[in-house]
Amino acid sequence: xxxxxALIYEETLRVPTGAxxxxxxxxxxxxxxxxxxxxxxxxxxxxAVDMLPEELHTHGTVKGAILAVLHSLVAETDLGEVxxxxxxxxxxxxxxxxxxxxxxxxxxxxxxxxxxxVSMSTKREDRFSVMEGAPDVxxxxxxxxxxxxxxxxxxxxxxxxxxxxxxxxxxxxxEARFEIRTLREEEYAAVAPDAExxxxxxxxxxxxRLTRRRTPRGHWRYVLEHTAST
Numbered sequence: 526x527x528x529x530x531a532l533i534y535e536e537t538l539r540v541p542t543g544a545x546x547x548x549x550x551x552x553x554x555x556x557x558x559x560x561x562x563x564x565x566x567x568x569x570x571x572x573a574v575d576m577l578p579e580e581l582h583t584h585g586t587v588k589g590a591i592l593a594v595l596h597s598l599v600a601e602t603d604l605g606e607v608x609x610x611x612x613x614x615x616x617x618x619x620x621x622x623x624x625x626x627x628x629x630x631x632x633x634x635x636x637x638x639x640x641x642x643v644s645m646s647t648k649r650e651d652r653f654s655v656m657e658g659a660p661d662v663x664x665x666x667x668x669x670x671x672x673x674x675x676x677x678x679x680x681x682x683x684x685x686x687x688x689x690x691x692x693x694x695x696x697x698x699x700e701a702r703f704e705i706r707t708l709r710e711e712e713y714a715a716v717a718p719d720a721e722x723x724x725x726x727x728x729x730x731x732x733x734r735l736t737r738r739r740t741p742r743g744h745w746r747y748v749l750e751h752t753a754s755t
Contacts, residue, residue: 616686
């Protein structure tokens with residue numbers, strides 16, 4: 526990695542100039558100099574940096590609600606695994622290396638080779654750090670600092686990587702936005718919800734809707750509801 530020049534971000538983060546290629550970003554990722562905090566994504570030649578803390582009630586709580594239900598439906602029934610936080614997804618074909626908010630991997634996709642776990646350590650090859658390929662479901666929760674990335678850049682790149690299902694959640698406004706999008710002919714199409722707000726997930730074979738109610742403290746509490754039919 527060329528350390529002679531670097532982009533300085535907010536005087537706390539040095540992005541090496543070599544990191545603006547896929548291979549260079551991968552080299553930076555395993556160099557020991559990659560930051561432990563924040564979210565740093567490689568998006569087809571761009572390095573997207575978000576060092577802001579996670580907003581508690583428009584990001585953290587809704588992400589936790591989604592994670593809890595998906596973990597119960599997927600991991601606890603032994604259909605696959607669910608990851609949150611710093612679980613990195615990468616695709617050389619799509620020129621993509623990102624840390625989605627929530628990721629679902631089904632065993633059938635691992636067995637078929639559509640996605641694989643990759644170790645980034647030569648010392649502990651039994652410990653995996655990233656997912657290569659196309660996990661079954663990727664969830665992004667929009668924050669003020671990620672609007673353009675979550676709504677425009679990432680959907681196109683996830684589609685190019687072959688991710689079959691993309692969920693977009695935005696609860697910053699008066700109405701909670703919850704969309705399930707499925708991959709059709711190399712781009713996503715939104716699943717139309719029914720009159721009661723249920724949208725069907727083809728990968729998970731269930732219908733979902735996101736509801737919320739006020740807590741005694743006045744904040745929203747989110748629930749990801751699911752049903753076998755709509």
